[in-house]
Amino acid sequence: MQRVLGIETSCDETAAAVVDLEGNVLGETVHSQIELHARIGGIVPELAARDHARNIDAVVRRALDLAEVALDDVDAIAVTARPGLVGALLVGVEFAKGLSLGSGKPLIEVDHLIGHILAIHLRRSGPGASLVHQTPVFPFLSLLVSGGHTGIYRVEGPRAEDIVELGATRDDAAGEAFDKVGKALGLGYPGGPVIDRLAKTGDASRFPFASPMPSKKSAEFSFSGLKTQVMRFLESHGPLSETELADVCASFQKAVVDVLTSKLVAAAEREDVTRIAIGGGVAANRELRERITDLGVKKGLTVILPELASATDNAAMIAYAGALGFSRGECASLDLDPSTETSIAAQTRKGRGQRG
Numbered sequence: 001m002q003r004v005l006g007i008e009t010s011c012d013e014t015a016a017a018v019v020d021l022e023g024n025v026l027g028e029t030v031h032s033q034i035e036l037h038a039r040i041g042g043i044v045p046e047l048a049a050r051d052h053a054r055n056i057d058a059v060v061r062r063a064l065d066l067a068e069v070a071l072d073d074v075d076a077i078a079v080t081a082r083p084g085l086v087g088a089l090l091v092g093v094e095f096a097k098g099l100s101l102g103s104g105k106p107l108i109e110v111d112h113l114i115g116h117i118l119a120i121h122l123r124r125s126g127p128g129a130s131l132v133h134q135t136p137v138f139p140f141l142s143l144l145v146s147g148g149h150t151g152i153y154r155v156e157g158p159r160a161e162d163i164v165e166l167g168a169t170r171d172d173a174a175g176e177a178f179d180k181v182g183k184a185l186g187l188g189y190p191g192g193p194v195i196d197r198l199a200k201t202g203d204a205s206r207f208p209f210a211s212p213m214p215s216k217k218s219a220e221f222s223f224s225g226l227k228t229q230v231m232r233f234l235e236s237h238g239p240l241s242e243t244e245l246a247d248v249c250a251s252f253q254k255a256v257v258d259v260l261t262s263k264l265v266a267a268a269e270r271e272d273v274t275r276i277a278i279g280g281g282v283a284a285n286r287e288l289r290e291r292i293t294d295l296g297v298k299k300g301l302t303v304i305l306p307e308l309a310s311a312t313d314n315a316a317m318i319a320y321a322g323a324l325g326f327s328r329g330e331c332a333s334l335d336l337d338p339s340t341e342t343s344i345a346a347q348t349r350k351g352r353g354q355r356g
């Protein structure tokens, strides 16, 4: 059985996992820096890098222990090399190089976005195991919604050259919009999970925020206008009652989920693809999971949801993407350099804001 150790330090999670080629998660740990960054209200790159450096050794040992394997028992070492905060990425990349050099195991570089896209293949056993897992067959469309990226991809295979960006955000990522609105509402960092929880009891029709760039003809997104709408509303409205707060969360979340679900389904129809998947931290959102399942089923599509632990940042998705790379004979050299850019070719031009 092939087993790969994966290491992830691209942003604010120090994570390690051992995964096999079938996507079985044999052991994993995620050390979150949320408390560190919550004090400041957002991620401070230098603090992130220093915290990764402090924890990486223990996190990797723990993942190996949980998988009940020694470093000698794994076949390769996979590491996130892009995209992300360079200082944060460097910690994982240099640590992985050291392990590779010391153990003689090949080093495999992984693109974090490809990790998120392929995370639907991961399976965990035990109480956290999900019932929604289905092994996907290529091609499928993936809606990737995280704190740093948002886009729809046509996925023909697991390599960057097999993945076509059909459209991405022109400004903020969906998770970034959740976090900025969460901050404006005084909900701390990250806002996504708290808004998700509060929205459950809220009335989504109370404050009809307009979904930005609703045209189903385009797979591009823009979330910065929606964030501004909510902020203007808050400035003019004054302090919110508990009920109003829940209603704002529900109304904002509905506007985001409306545009994500309708564009993904429209893209599947346009591309003539019958399988749709979601990935990234926002794919943990309860309303997004429910609504994409309902709409997809109504349209006769197969909807593939990641397990919750596979949606938010984790190293199992890196180990799995690395295992596929290893099985293709890939091997990175020791001068591997991290990059802020994804290896998937971009189609959408950033910075043009909302249009159409």
Ligand code: KG4
Residues within 6 Å of the ligand: 011, 145, 146, 147, 148, 149, 174, 175, 176, 178, 179, 190, 191, 192, 193, 196, 280, 281, 282, 283, 284, 285, 286, 311, 312, 313
């Ligand atoms: O994929 P991820 O863990 O890290 C990046 O690669 O960015 O995504 C983090 C993002 C954050 O913006 C966070 O607020 C959002 O995912 N998020 C959620 C939920 N859980 C995490 N957004 C909405 N609802 C959630 N339940």
Ligand code: ZN
Residues within 6 Å of the ligand: 112, 116, 146, 147, 280, 281, 312, 313
């Ligand atoms: Zn991520």
